[in-house]
Amino acid sequence: MTEIVSTRANPLVDPSLHVWGPEIPIYLFLGGWVAGMMVLSGLFLRRGRPGGRRSVCCRLPLYGLTLLTGGMLALFLDLEHKLYVWRLYVTWQPLSPMSWGAWILVLVYPALLATALVDPPGMLVTRVPAVAAVSTWLARPGPMRFLAWTNLTLGMALGFYTGILLSALGARPLWSSALLGPLFLASGLSAAAAFAHLVAPDREESRTMARADNAFLTIELGLIALLVIGLATAGESQRAAAALVLGGPYTAVFWVLVVGLGIAVPLLIQGLAVSHRIAHTPLAPVLVLLGGLALRFVIVSAGQASHWVRTSSLAGGG
Amino acid sequence: MSRYGMAIDTKRCVGCMDCVVACKVENQVPEGFCRDWITQALSGVYPTLSTEIRSERCNHCDRPPCVDCCPTGASHLHDRGAVVLVDAKLCIGCKACLASCPYGARFIHPQGYADKCTFCIHRVEEGLEPACVAVCPTRCMHLGDLDDPNSEVSRLLASRKSHSLLPEAGTGPRIHYLE
Numbered sequence: 327m328t329e330i331v332s333t334r335a336n337p338l339v340d341p342s343l344h345v346w347g348p349e350i351p352i353y354l355f356l357g358g359w360v361a362g363m364m365v366l367s368g369l370f371l372r373r374g375r376p377g378g379r380r381s382v383c384c385r386l387p388l389y390g391l392t393l394l395t396g397g398m399l400a401l402f403l404d405l406e407h408k409l410y411v412w413r414l415y416v417t418w419q420p421l422s423p424m425s426w427g428a429w430i431l432v433l434v435y436p437a438l439l440a441t442a443l444v445d446p447p448g449m450l451v452t453r454v455p456a457v458a459a460v461s462t463w464l465a466r467p468g469p470m471r472f473l474a475w476t477n478l479t480l481g482m483a484l485g486f487y488t489g490i491l492l493s494a495l496g497a498r499p500l501w502s503s504a505l506l507g508p509l510f511l512a513s514g515l516s517a518a519a520a521f522a523h524l525v526a527p528d529r530e531e532s533r534t535m536a537r538a539d540n541a542f543l544t545i546e547l548g549l550i551a552l553l554v555i556g557l558a559t560a561g562e563s564q565r566a567a568a569a570l571v572l573g574g575p576y577t578a579v580f581w582v583l584v585v586g587l588g589i590a591v592p593l594l595i596q597g598l599a600v601s602h603r604i605a606h607t608p609l610a611p612v613l614v615l616l617g618g619l620a621l622r623f624v625i626v627s628a629g630q631a632s633h634w635v636r637t638s639s640l641a642g643g644g
Numbered sequence: 645m646s647r648y649g650m651a652i653d654t655k656r657c658v659g660c661m662d663c664v665v666a667c668k669v670e671n672q673v674p675e676g677f678c679r680d681w682i683t684q685a686l687s688g689v690y691p692t693l694s695t696e697i698r699s700e701r702c703n704h705c706d707r708p709p710c711v712d713c714c715p716t717g718a719s720h721l722h723d724r725g726a727v728v729l730v731d732a733k734l735c736i737g738c739k740a741c742l743a744s745c746p747y748g749a750r751f752i753h754p755q756g757y758a759d760k761c762t763f764c765i766h767r768v769e770e771g772l773e774p775a776c777v778a779v780c781p782t783r784c785m786h787l788g789d790l791d792d793p794n795s796e797v798s799r800l801l802a803s804r805k806s807h808s809l810l811p812e813a814g815t816g817p818r819i820h821y822l823e
Contacts, residue, residue, distance in 0.1 A: 328685065328686070328687045329685070330684070330685050330686075331683070331684040331685075331686075331688075332679035332681060332683040332684070333680070334678065334683070334700075334748070344741060345739050345743045346743065347744045361654045396670060404738070404739075405736050405738055406736075406737025406738075406739065406752045406756040406757070407735055407737035407755075407756035407757050408736075408737070408756070410716075410733070410734070410735065410737075410756075411736050413716040413718075413720045413734050413735075413736055414715055414716060414736060415718050416714055417715075419714060419715055419716070419717055421712055421713070422712065422713050422715045422740070423713070424713065424738060425716075425739055426713035427715075428715060469730075491740075494712075494713060494744075495709070495710060495713060495740065495743045495744040496744065496746075496813065497743065497744050497745055497746035497813065498708055498815070517778035518804040561806050561812075563812065601782060605818040630743065633812050634745070634746045634810050636809070636810055636812070636813060
């Protein structure tokens with residue numbers, strides 16, 4: 327039996343009670359979503375835009391710019407010393423994933439903007455004639471190849487970063503897994519494919535996106551299984567962290583919202599749709615997007631509730 | 645470079661909280677927050693129970709995760725004693741350091757930056773003891789150089805059984821509790 331009495335039992339002081347609110351999961355979700363869009367855009371650009379000028383890959387960067395701005399706003403709102411945010415960009419801390427992320431985002435913006443200009447909105451071309459010249463120059467094979475690889479590289483980096491940001495914080499056993507990076511990247515790819523499935527003007531491209539989403543959802547499901555198995559079979563602290571989603575307070579929301587409604591149900595619906603047994607429905611991609619958001623909320627919240635369990639002789643600590 | 649650490653005698657500590665009050669006064673810690681605190685740990689099964697009262701604070705770890713994860717370099721190691729400090733002018737209040745600390749030793753100051761124990765380095769540099777050490781009525785706390793075998797802390801740790809908090813976390817805490 328161990329009983330701890332601490333004068334610190336105060337949510338203002340004890341960070342395990344509150345560190346990050348809803349802004350961080352929203353930021354991680356939007357960041358991962360944009361990362362997935364960049365990877366998909368990169369793949370489409372490499373393959374020469376199968377949908378032609380109507381290809382969804384020409385639209386994703388514009389959506390990406392908007393979503394990323396929303397994510398950055400959420401991150402900014404979370405900062406407690408907002409006026410000092412510029413300090414991120416006068417240094418580079420190689421051991422800090424957040425520093426890496428800040429600099430990756432600096433590169434992501436121009437890459438998204440340049441990709442969006444490959445096929446700019448007609449209204450913009452009419453109002454700013456120079457945009458047409460830029461677009462023509464970018465549409466040449468050399469710049470297209472460069473944009474494709476840039477989108478692929480930065481998209482992968484951004485997607486991994488959203489997971490590594492958490493997994494580098496070893497004080498929270500739930501996050502202390504290298505699988506979080508690939509999991510958040512797979513989830514971001516899935517969200518991007520689901521979104522492209524929803525908005526693609528070309529029907530064949532939309533179906534391709536549904537098939538791709540099924541693959542990403544399957545990978546995501548596998549990574550979640552590995553994450554939970556890895557935690558549940560590790561040391562006492564990791565087992566206690568796994569218990570949060572295996573019978574603990576996050577069990578229902580994790581298995582019902584994230585795994586059930588966010589992955590398994592859309593996988594089933596889209597599986598039936600791509601095999602022509604039922605018609606394609608917007609329900610599946612909407613569930614995928616909501617499931618991706620729920621995944622970030624659960625992982626961020628449950629991670630903060632997990633902590634090191636003292637296993638040596640005397641009780642207490644942490 | 646020296647490496648400051650603490651030895652805290654749990655047989656002497658009575659949990660009077662003088663250290664907490666002294667720290668709040670010395671460092672003008674805002675209301676509702678504290679840089680150090682008292683923990684009373686009761687363990688065992690009746691009737692073989694044991695109680696340990698201890699004064700806790702930032703462990704000024706040898707491998708501080710808060711310094712590694714800081715994106716601006718605000719969390720850093722001080723030249724003197726390798727004490728972990730926060731430069732409020734560099735801190736953006738991202739709270740990564742709070743999430744990375746296994747001891748929950750940090751908090752966000754109402755002015756927006758991360759705050760924590762400094763081992764009262766401003767006093768130590770003037771040859772004084774940290775406020776908590778100076779006021780302790782049972783003299784249970786000792787600050788010194790862990791790399792100096794002749795320091796009082798090193799001698800106490802060599803002569804008495806001791807433990808640190810959560811060594812499993814792998815951060816190398818530099819506060820040791822004498823049993």
